[in-house]
Amino acid sequence: MSSSKKLRACLLCSFVASPSEFRKQGCPNCEDKLEMKGDQDRVMMCTTAQFDGLIAMINPDESWVAKWQRNDKHSPGVYAVRVTGSLPDEVAEDLEARGVTVVSRENDE
Numbered sequence: 001m002s003s004s005k006k007l008r009a010c011l012l013c014s015f016v017a018s019p020s021e022f023r024k025q026g027c028p029n030c031e032d033k034l035e036m037k038g039d040q041d042r043v044m045m046c047t048t049a050q051f052d053g054l055i056a057m058i059n060p061d062e063s064w065v066a067k068w069q070r071n072d073k074h075s076p077g078v079y080a081v082r083v084t085g086s087l088p089d090e091v092a093e094d095l096e097a098r099g100v101t102v103v104s105r106e107n108d109e
Helices: 019-025 040-046 064-068 089-097
Strands: 008-010 051-057 077-083
Touching: 008 019, 008 077, 019 040, 051 064
Parallel strands: none
Antiparallel strands: 051 077
16 A cells, blocks of 8 residues: 555545545445445545544454444455544435435544
8 A cells, every 4th residue: 555645544434545446446345335436536525534543454353443443344454443524415415315324433432
């Protein structure tokens, strides 16, 4: 991965990747919901460069840290400990209209 200054965290699951990785592959946990693949504007709306800490998870389903971070059902990878920011209202409203519960990760302690 590139330097952490260029990394972004998904605002829905806190997965961390570079903007180009999100654009090329989408989020491994949220692509079916956020549809970032191939859309740079969507990547910038649905991710943030403001996050604290990194956790690398190899076996999220077996990790107490993953459970604590609410990432135990997600793909292996690198996650932010805490993100700053939230999905734009129109994105959150669209997700909720499709039955997806949007939980802010901004105030996680």
